[in-house]
Amino acid sequence: MKSGKSLVELAQELERQSEAKKDYVAETTALKLKEDSSLVLEGEDAEETLKVTPHTHGQIASRVNIPLKYYKRMLFQQPELLATNVNTWFNEQPERRMIRTLDGTARAYLSDRYRRLDNYELAETILPILTEMGEGMKILSTEITETRMYLKVVNRRLEAEVSKGDVVQAGIAISNSEIGLGSLRVEPLIYRLVCTNGCILQDYSTKKYHVGKRVESEADVYQLYADDTLKADDKAFFLKVRDTVRAAIDQTKFETIVNKMRDAKERKIEGSPVKAVEVLANKFTYNQDEQSGILTHLIQGGDLSAYGLMNAVTRTSQDLADYDRATEFERDGDRVLNLAPATWKQLATVK
Numbered sequence: 001m002k003s004g005k006s007l008v009e010l011a012q013e014l015e016r017q018s019e020a021k022k023d024y025v026a027e028t029t030a031l032k033l034k035e036d037s038s039l040v041l042e043g044e045d046a047e048e049t050l051k052v053t054p055h056t057h058g059q060i061a062s063r064v065n066i067p068l069k070y071y072k073r074m075l076f077q078q079p080e081l082l083a084t085n086v087n088t089w090f091n092e093q094p095e096r097r098m099i100r101t102l103d104g105t106a107r108a109y110l111s112d113r114y115r116r117l118d119n120y121e122l123a124e125t126i127l128p129i130l131t132e133m134g135e136g137m138k139i140l141s142t143e144i145t146e147t148r149m150y151l152k153v154v155n156r157r158l159e160a161e162v163s164k165g166d167v168v169q170a171g172i173a174i175s176n177s178e179i180g181l182g183s184l185r186v187e188p189l190i191y192r193l194v195c196t197n198g199c200i201l202q203d204y205s206t207k208k209y210h211v212g213k214r215v216e217s218e219a220d221v222y223q224l225y226a227d228d229t230l231k232a233d234d235k236a237f238f239l240k241v242r243d244t245v246r247a248a249i250d251q252t253k254f255e256t257i258v259n260k261m262r263d264a265k266e267r268k269i270e271g272s273p274v275k276a277v278e279v280l281a282n283k284f285t286y287n288q289d290e291q292s293g294i295l296t297h298l299i300q301g302g303d304l305s306a307y308g309l310m311n312a313v314t315r316t317s318q319d320l321a322d323y324d325r326a327t328e329f330e331r332d333g334d335r336v337l338n339l340a341p342a343t344w345k346q347l348a349t350v351k
Helices: 007-020 054-063 068-077 079-092 119-136 228-248 251-265 273-284 288-301 306-319 323-337 341-349
Strands: 022-027 031-033 039-042 047-052 096-102 105-111 137-144 149-163 166-176 184-192 197-200 206-208 221-224
Touching (some): 007 149, 068 079, 119 137, 166 197, 166 228, 166 251, 166 323, 184 228, 251 306, 251 323, 273 306, 273 341
Antiparallel strands (some): 022 096, 184 197, 184 206
């Protein structure tokens, strides 16, 4: 499994970010994209000039209906033209948007109905629940990237053998995006001791979406704060998250997943392993380096089965520099496990 921050380092960064970030709701008529690609918020209650992340540029492009490829071309080759285009549509099609900022940077351009489920409050809710596992609880990996927070934990008291000597343990992967990249996710995780791989099971996941009530105000631009009503709503929501986390590491669910892995060991690659990995890479959109890594780990693992291919994919996650991408590979292990019979036959028999 891809390593990340220690729990202490994660807590320190979450606390720093909670103090540094600001959120605004603004009419687009009070926004201006400048030729240097910064975003200006101008209003009676607030005024800010912000750097803009690539993610936020993408959200702006989508909202003003400029194709992203053309938006990027203007951004790098004709910034004056981009500013003219965006500002025209800000004024011609006015609407209210939420701008999430951190360290002087606009990190998200969202609906004013976006529900702020922040990482700091999520961690405050989840960590006490995880300690209920007692000595069986082990933090495998944590990270906070530009786009998401991750917390991956295993319960060492809940384990089984897929085959003789191949021990796996039950765990949980929790992730959240504060900037509109998907829902808050609580997903079962299987941790393989022999190679410290982690496989995240999407079929058994629970998602909580960031949709709330529309923010009301007469001002063109104003900073958002967590009022008493919002705090009460969030408390109720996080109580549901707490119950979801408690239910995620379940004996029956764990046994079902382990049995699926045992069945996968019986599905053999009968054709060329090289071609099998090539078919998988095309289906899952892996680049050449990622494809080569999977093949290397498949051969080194010596298990030419669906289970072996699953482990080759999740083992490759440890070699990737980007933590978000590594987590995608951990989820892809589950995709391999659940390949449709026709797809597996094509992959397993290709010469």
